Amino acid sequence: MGVVSDIERQLGKLRVLEEADGMPELRTSTMTHIVWCPPEWLAKAKGTLAGLAERHPARTIFLIPESGRKSEVVARAELKGFQLPGMAHEVLSEVIQIRLRGDAVQHPGSIITPLLVSDLPVFCRWRGEPSWGTGELEEILEVTDRLVVDSTEWRRTPAAYGDLSALYERTAVSDIAFSRTLPWRRKLADLWPGIATIEKLRIEGPRADAELIAGWLRSRMKREISLTRRNAEAVEAIWVDGEAVGHGGDPLSSSELLSGELDQFGRDPVYEAAARAALPTPR
Amino acid sequence: MNDEANPLLEGLQLRRRPESCAVVIFGASGDLTKRKLFPALYALAYRKLLPEKFAIVGVARSPQTSAKFAAAMKKAVKEHARDPFRQDVWDALSRGMRYVGTDFADAEGEDRVGQVLEEIDAEYGTAGNRLYYLAVPPQAFAITVSEIGKRRHKEGWVRLIVEKPFGRDLTSALKLNELLHTWFREDEIFRIDHYLGKETVQNMLALRFANGIFEPIWNRQFIDHVQITVAESMGIEGRAGFYESAGVIRDIFQNHLLQLLALTAMEPPIDFTADSVRNEKVKVLKSMHTPGPKSVVRGQYGTGFVEGIEVPGYREEDGVAPGSLTETFIAAKLYVDNWRWADTPFYVRAGKRLGRRETTIAIQFQRAPHPPFEAIAGDGLRPNVLLIHVQPDEGVSLAIGAKVPGAGMTIRTVHMDFLYGGAFRTGLPEAYERLILDAMLGDATLFTREDEVEEQWKLVDAILGGWSRDRPNFPNYASGTWGPRSADDLIHRDARSWRRH
């Protein structure tokens, strides 16, 4: 039996089991949510999904690449039931976990395509830095409407923003690192018009966040602004020409951030310009 | 500061956040404040949707200290809010909260409210902006409006949320409108109909105007008839004083039911601004003609069983006159006389102590003209119905005919369901949250305009005029049933029947 029919059979069985309690179940979906998830990210990704389930019912497909092993595809399907307050029905979300081994890593397309929920958007959350130019990225881009990354998970920032920008014409892209900086960007926007003459930006925070904030300011102001940075887990403080900016406010949780990305559909020109302007000069 | 020139604002997803203001609740010791308004304000605070500079002032006659009022409201929030209680959210909400015990009839009392508001402006930077919420009984309404009006603050904006009932007939509604306009402009007046704050009611507009497939068939050619049901299983819950003088026609029909009808029947507005939407609704109300006496039925519940428990009849409820002629049920056949709806009946019904609690709008389409199946195959086949569940189980379902698996061709009606909670698993906001926030933002789209209320009362007055000429034989339906037999007759005469579930 093929992997896809095996998954469908597993799901069918689970649905019958769920219905045994007599209550009709609902399977409303708003999207297919693919998670490209190298094994080292799996625990984290599942945590985020657990926090997300309340908001985005979806068929979630975890693709776990395990290269260097014998070519093989192993799949497991699960149903997650949610009781809704004030409703007799239970809502079911489907979570499918597919381990791609050996050569199968480069060919996820043929497995995902038959599993996509018809007519609904496909989001792919790519954990870690995308493997630019590989077969797996190409095939996933083929079926994805929106690629969601978090550039704080990358090793090659800011240079890798250049690789990312090559994808803009093919799919909408969002970067959770950029969304995370939203409260700070709002604070900086509040400084207008005083901030119009900014020359130097200093940030205490992760590389990606800092580069993106600087890129955002450059692209909005359409000129060079220098960045100096001290490392920290999250953005702790920002100085504009030596002057400290008030604190940006509480950061959102990773589930809240991803949830926000899953509500966006079109391209984000502000992000695209910011990431371009974050690239090391010459741009 | 010149915001338009600020290049940093693009894409910042700035939520509409209201300007600094003070919310003044008249009737702060009452039931509405406790069960709806504070839980809604708390939900807004929880989501950081309130302005940073904000304060609440409660006003009522009962004497109590601000601290005692705050403690009572905290308890109310713990009991009735949809979000978990968080001390930090409560602290932010209750910072600057004050209570003024005063009688509005007493001019000095009103001056004290003014004084407290000045202090709050100075202390919390609320900038003279005021949102008054009138949660007082109708008899206290006129005096409260005049006293607020006379003391209109010179700086900042003033907005006034007015609760139902808005008058008890056309004459009193006209008088109320006149009184309000003595002091306030129409765009400062927010007449609440909390049904309009419900997500599913707004979803009706999304369903109709965001989908290409419905609007082309949303007319007399494809729709056989529409049924709107606002059914409660509860009785009057100790509100005899109010109910005896209102009845279901003033409590539900005049406002909620006619609003649901107007949203169902209206033409597409050119945009989603307050006036465009309300213009279209008024046109519907204007084109409804007065139903003849045979097209309206009233009822009153007697004893019966609700959810397995025996309940008393209306006349046995505390505070109700033993020979009361107040109606607790209404059913009517209404027509919207325009190009889209000519000859398409809208059957509406509302009542207390009915078979179950449900508010629905059912759009029943014409039958398939010539099903090519054997007669027997189509026995289980009913016309398509698009059912909008307003409450409970908010959502939309479409009844369609489908083949029963197996040999042969047997057709059964099945439901395609879209339940709100199933697709967007966030708790739905309470109507009052949305409405209070909109009023703070000055957006009146989901509030009833002066001319809408007047049109609603015109229709109600015409029905009441007919009723005044004869004595109904009450009670005429048992609690826990779907109303009097005459309601069935009303629709059976047209060879149709009410939906049962």
Ligand SMILES: NC(=O)c1ccc[n+]([C@@H]2O[C@H](COP(=O)([O-])OP(=O)(O)OC[C@H]3O[C@@H](n4cnc5c(N)ncnc54)[C@H](OP(=O)(O)O)[C@@H]3O)[C@@H](O)[C@H]2O)c1
């Ligand atoms: N409760 C609901 O769910 C609900 C729903 C829809 C609409 N409404 C409408 O909202 C309004 C308030 O309803 P409610 O249920 O909260 O009524 P309620 O429990 O009787 O409370 C009325 C409030 O108004 C004050 N009040 C009464 N008479 C007054 C007077 N002559 N002068 C000044 N203040 C007076 C009362 O406090 P003191 O006695 O201390 O002054 C109390 O705070 C009514 O118009 C009602 O129709 C209520």
